[in-house]
Amino acid sequence: MGREGASIFFGKLNIIACAPAWKRRCGALLLAAAAALAAAPPGHAAGAEAETAAGSVQKLIDAAPPGSTVKLPPGTYAESVVVAKPLRIEAQGAKLTGSGKDVPVVDVKANGAELIGLSVEKAVQGEEAAVRVTADNVLLEGLQVVSRSYGIKLQQSDGTIIRDTSVEPPAAMLGRTARASERRNGIDLYRSHHNRIENNRVSSMFDGIYLEGSNGNKVTSNQIDHSRYGIHIMYTKNSVLADNTGSYNVTGIMAMMASGAEVTGNAFALQKGNVNSQGMLFYQVESSKVEDNKLVGNRVGLYIERSKGNVWSRNDVSYNFVGIQLLDSEDNRLENNRFISNVIETQADGSRNNELLRNYWDAFEGLDPNGDGMSDLPYLMNPLFQRLTKDNTAYQLFFQSPGMKFLESLLASGQQQWARDSAPLMEPPADMVSVRPEEKTAAGTAAAGAALLAASLIIMYTGVRRR
16 A cells, blocks of 8 residues: 555545544544654555555556566565566565466566566466566576476567576475476477576476577576476577586487587586486587587487587597497587497497597507507497397397397498598597596495405404414
8 A cells, every 4th residue: 555545545534433522633643654654665665565465466566667676575475476567576585376377477578577586386287387478688586486387488588587596396396307297397488589598407397498499598507407308409599508517317408400509518417217318419400519518427428310510529428328329410520529438339320421530439449650649540330239229129138248249340341331430539638537426426335345345354364363
């Protein structure tokens, strides 16, 4: 209730309730109350707090002039709101829980609106997001979003920033990969261009960060876990995915039908809980650059299919079940990558005119008579196992068996068509250091084992001396 409304209210009360004998005293009380109300800071009047506590955040938003700041008092408000004008909305311990319907809890429709520090919870499943943005140049900062549907959805929104925000499902759903029937994407962009998604954490959603038909977006320094795809881009151009980290997703980065992407400095480990898990997957990707990424401890480190004109360089692909799968791809360049301690280093087939050189393969024994650090013998990627299992998956039972290794050694026809590293490195690049994800646990186990062994030896030695 504003000052003008309070004046009208108290004036009516004066007319109705004050008998002639009490009019002077009643009038004095009313004047004192009106003075106290007028002295309250703007936006924090007693009437305004009472209305907010009753569930009228929307009234505060509607009453604020464009370009002003609205500060929401602490509390939980069971309502959905629409921001239809450029306001800066700052929450101080305020939470919106929606109206109980499948509608956005916060619907931002105004260009230049800012939403800071708000907690948003959407307990209703459906197709609407907890926070929906259909305007340009919006700022979402420091939000805590809990949703059984989409977390944040940008629809035809350009120039928007989402940063320092968390998105997750209710606590009972944390820590396990979601089905589409249970929840939707954490941060979802559709036909939204030149946005920045930075320093957010997304956990246990369907896809962590999803971009479709959206160009020129920068997705940087985010952390995604326990989702289907950590970062998923489709039909995009010129996406920048940099310095993101993830673990326990089905696939860390999924890039499909994309071009001009820059994928640099990301680290995805322990994507291995699914038979189709990969650190990074590229399908029909063109003219993209993938550099300085770490893919460690995944089922497949790097998966490339039907992609062309891309560059993969200085990536660390280590301790995966399969290091790299290169299928039906052409005119790519892979250089100065390192492949260490993968159970299967390579699976390649149907890939021609790719330039592979100066990669390090720890299972390859090269020959370097001139001492230039590169083998004069090429590293060949035998396609036999990949061809057999592609036509009949039952042959996977013979993986690494003596018979399969013997058959691979006999296959010599068509070697000129095999994918090959023409100048493999004899030693790994000095500036690349890989750490196995379980290394700390393994070190602890080794220490305990060493201590146990030492104790056993002491007991045995003491027992011998006593005899």
